[in-house]
Amino acid sequence: MQRLRRVAAAAVVAALAATGVTACGGDNGEDGSGAKVLKLWHYEGANSAMGIAWDKAIETFKAEHPGVEVRFERKAFEQIQQNAGMIINSSEGPDVMEYNKGNATAGLLSSQGLLTDLTDEATKRGWDKELSPSLQSTARYDDKGVMGSGKWYGVPNYGEYVMVYYNKDLFTKYGVKVPTTLAEMTAAMDTFVSKGVPPLGMAGAEYPAGQLFYQLALSKADRSFVDNYQLYKNPVDFHADPLKYGADTFAEWVRKGYVSKDSASLKAEDMGTTFISGKAPMIVSGSWWYGRFKSEIKFNWDTFLFPGNTLNAGSSGNIWVVPASSKAKNLAYDFIDITMRPEIQALIGNNGGVPVAGDPAKISDSKDRKLIENFNAISAQDGLAFYPDWPVPGYYDVLVSGFQSLINQSKSPDQVLDAIAKPYQDGVAEIKRG
Known part of the structure; x- marks a missing residue:
């Protein structure tokens, strides 16, 4: 992170x-x-x-x-x-x-x-x-x-990587199955919304919003996109997929009530404690939460990889x-x-x-073993796509500001993409000049 x-x-x-x-x-x-x-x-x-x-x-x-x-x-x-x-x-x-x-x-x-x-x-x-x-x-x-x-x-x-943490008790209560595709995940969130339960904990004032945007973009991306975005192999068009898809879908999730508008001002700690309290069916975040959740959560919970993705935010x-x-x-x-x-x-x-x-075989706890097996699976297929704020210095704050605007709906997806494109392009140009 x-x-x-x-x-x-x-x-x-x-x-x-x-x-x-x-x-x-x-x-x-x-x-x-x-x-x-x-x-x-x-x-x-x-x-x-x-x-x-x-x-x-x-x-x-x-x-x-x-x-x-x-x-x-x-x-x-x-x-x-x-x-x-x-x-x-x-x-x-x-x-x-x-x-x-x-x-x-x-x-x-x-x-x-x-x-x-x-x-x-x-x-x-x-x-x-x-x-x-x-x-x-x-x-x-x-x-x-x-x-x-x-x-x-x-x-x-x-290592570390972004996944979906979910409340198994809430999934059982509302008859929701663990999704294996993005379409199944949206259907699951529709079920929670229909029951008056905001399905996805979020924090717009820190990194989680940018990471959700990146996960959505990665669902339509390949390794060449990651190389272009993170390693400057070729120019990146912010108004084309996969970044356009990520921003458009994020905005749609806000409109549908999957992501609460009130989360624009929340920090990562707020998102984490909301999940720990049992109020959020899901959060999309990193393995750095795992140990804390394991020690503090009192209900049944588990994780799954962001459904359908072969690329995921994560790294060493x-x-x-x-x-x-x-x-x-x-x-x-x-x-x-x-x-x-x-x-x-x-x-x-x-x-x-x-x-x-x-070696996962040397890990005694089944949930711990799954955490490592999922990481190994991502790593083995060269599926670690790093983090959205990595490419240039100062980009973290740019992304936070942009996606706060998307959550509170003060800017359109196109306006947000404009706002995050120029600092990226200027930063890459500066790095290439040495």
Whole structure:
């Protein structure tokens, strides 16, 4: 999930001071006393699937590198996101770090020479064999920082994708079957509307609306569209399908009452808590909700893939990167490699995450197994289409504004397409100019 932030350069000074990390000198992670050190940062919660798995990876690393001190720090997402460029270009930075994937983040740092080229390690350690082409897209960047080709600058360990979460109790109560086509899904939503139940939870003030638009567009898209839209292979016509279909259908869903006009001002958290409370039959959103739903929901619920789509919004999760300034690169490579091992990948899966190299047979819970099997099916057919706000910096806010206007019906689909087309085209032109 792309979450771009901007911060004044002055804030970096405070962020660096807040880390409290002593700079390391020398090669191979050696500090002033001669002891080997690996400095590692990530921003996953201690009880999250990735946090649990990476704690185990640290434990394994320590056992296999008895002379190495691991200096791990858990950072806030925003702290790394906002200040990464300046932090990793200083002596205060880590040797290996979780970082956000995409052109405007990892791609930008790679183009500035701030990240280590991992291509040889990816080949030597087999990461290039374990990751599907669409997962590799977020690991590889060209000399302009555009993802999808070029050198490896990161390694993803988990995945994420957009699906439909549904309330099984409400489906049973109203005699609705799980849809397998888009036509069946609209019929299901017609049933709920006829009973006075808004069928689809939504949030217009944040990412969910743009992701629904993208899922609808992807129902009429192929891989060439994704390559054009995300990787700038060819120009994109916003007033032709599949984008026109996505906007027109979204507007139709609002008119038919599938999406409430009141949701224009709601945030993703509002949508999630509405589903948790049992009030929404369905939401279209990502696997990042799965662990929370599993722990908080009291009714019967499940998931299904967006019906009829072969392409779905999704990607690898965030990636491990090795700053060019790292003094312990070989140790960093060893740690990344441990996170790709079957036992670590299984830990991600057994705690509600989506491992990129996991074996579903090693996952004990049937619902967790389904989450991973669906991801593997999408990934195997090169069906991960990334996210609608990824192509250019600042595009997230453009999409939020556009689809709020579609939900509250202050703009027509054509007007919204006009509003989101120009920033995209201007941003792509800027990136191509380098």
